[in-house]
Amino acid sequence: MSELNNAKAELINYLADSLLILGHRNGEWTGIGPVIEEDIAFGSMAQDKVGQARQLYELLHSDFGYSEPDTFAFTRTAEQFKCPQLVELPIGDYAFSLMRHFLFDQADLIRFEMLSSSSFVQLNQFANKFKGEIKYHVFHANTWIKQLSKATDESKIMLQTALDALWPYAFAMFEPGPNDALLIENGVFDGEKALYDKWFETISTLLNTYQLNIPNISDETIGRGGRYGYHTEYLQPLLTEMTEVFTIDPSAEW
Amino acid sequence: MENISLDPRFQRAKLPELDEEVILNASDSFVTFEVFHQKKKGTHHSHVGIVHAPNAEMAMVFAKEQFARRGATSNLWIVESSNVLAMDYTDSDIFDTTPDKQHREAGIYKTRDKIEKYQAELPNTKQD
Numbered sequence: 370m371s372e373l374n375n376a377k378a379e380l381i382n383y384l385a386d387s388l389l390i391l392g393h394r395n396g397e398w399t400g401i402g403p404v405i406e407e408d409i410a411f412g413s414m415a416q417d418k419v420g421q422a423r424q425l426y427e428l429l430h431s432d433f434g435y436s437e438p439d440t441f442a443f444t445r446t447a448e449q450f451k452c453p454q455l456v457e458l459p460i461g462d463y464a465f466s467l468m469r470h471f472l473f474d475q476a477d478l479i480r481f482e483m484l485s486s487s488s489f490v491q492l493n494q495f496a497n498k499f500k501g502e503i504k505y506h507v508f509h510a511n512t513w514i515k516q517l518s519k520a521t522d523e524s525k526i527m528l529q530t531a532l533d534a535l536w537p538y539a540f541a542m543f544e545p546g547p548n549d550a551l552l553i554e555n556g557v558f559d560g561e562k563a564l565y566d567k568w569f570e571t572i573s574t575l576l577n578t579y580q581l582n583i584p585n586i587s588d589e590t591i592g593r594g595g596r597y598g599y600h601t602e603y604l605q606p607l608l609t610e611m612t613e614v615f616t617i618d619p620s621a622e623w
Numbered sequence: 624m625e626n627i628s629l630d631p632r633f634q635r636a637k638l639p640e641l642d643e644e645v646i647l648n649a650s651d652s653f654v655t656f657e658v659f660h661q662k663k664k665g666t667h668h669s670h671v672g673i674v675h676a677p678n679a680e681m682a683m684v685f686a687k688e689q690f691a692r693r694g695a696t697s698n699l700w701i702v703e704s705s706n707v708l709a710m711d712y713t714d715s716d717i718f719d720t721t722p723d724k725q726h727r728e729a730g731i732y733k734t735r736d737k738i739e740k741y742q743a744e745l746p747n748t749k750q751d
Contacts, residue, residue, distance in 0.1 A: 404653075404675075406674055406675070406676070406685035406688065406689055407685065409688045409689065409692075410684065410685060410687070410688040413688050413692060505687060508684065509684050512680050512681060512683075512684050513681075513684070515680075516677060516678070516680075516681055520677075
């Protein structure tokens with residue numbers, strides 16, 4: 370595989386792993402969401418993410434010679450996953466899950482907007498296909514955060530606590546990819562730095578509007594390394610649970 | 624009674640003793656919103672049900688998943704239920720004789736013959 374193709378595959382792999390792991394995490398709220406309507410909404414968005422991941426794994430399989438989506442998704446160990454640590458953290462309380470959803474999905478929206486003009490045709494087709502789903506995810510996240518930020522003192526404190534805990538991990542989500550320069554040069558993707566700048570502009574405006582404080586980052590190493598296989602202790606148990614059924618009989622036809 | 628459910632809603636809830644008076648404030652409970660669904664742009668919105676939410680925007684978030692998760696959708700409307708003026712059911716006698724007014728049904732008029740006769744008299748423009 371050429372160097373550029375390698376870079377494209379790594380990018381798709383990173384995107385797909387992020388979506389799969391966050392989709393799985395958010396799916397853990399199914400049946401225990403705060404109200405029934407929200408339970409359904411959050412579960413549906415989790416399904417959307419797993420569905421997007423599956424389509425990206427298909428592309429890795431069809432165009433880059435990777436193994437079948439199920440095999441690739443379900444037979445790797447934690448250190449073979451490229452997702453940022455942000456998405457693998459346990460669900461916490463609902464404020465924590467909502468805040469992660471808010472921080473991640475805003476980045477997801479901007480990322481796929483950038484990819485909608487990618488020179489890599491298959492990827493910009495996906496970007497156009499996913500854009501409506503992601504738009505709702507962001508509408509959902511922003512509406513909830515806005516609502517809870519002005520509801521009660523308790524809800525506001527819970528949001529701020531979640532934001533403080535998640536902020537370094539959100540920042541670390543934008544660690545440079547291994548091939549950003551090559552991807553930028555070939556018009557595939559504008560790179561994590563450009564993405565971070567746009568994300569920070571949007572997120573800080575929203576947080577100011579909701580009167581939530583943007584935390585300082587004292588240690589920039591927190592949450593980094595996910596894209597390079599360095600994960601928290603929480604990823605492997607997630608993978609063990611996610612692959613529980615698959616590993617009973619990996620050759621089963623579904 | 625100590626509730627040992629793992630459900631976070633029960634873990635958080637502190638239910639009042641039964642002999643306490645329960646006073647509900649407007650902000651303690653969600654408002655009811657009516658949801659209207661439009662399948663295709665240009666067609667009418669149909670009432671499909673209700674959602675409970677603290678405001679219209681949150682109702683829209685919920686309605687999308689409650690009523691637009693399958694099949695085609697082009698638009699949703701959210702209307703607070705208290706803004707709907709409904710007629711009293713005891714006044715439905717207003718409509719008692721309406722089904723008898725057949726002259727208001729287009730179907731009862733026999734016009735096909737007249738239309739065909741008129742068309743036959745028109746100059747034939749197709750050969751131009």
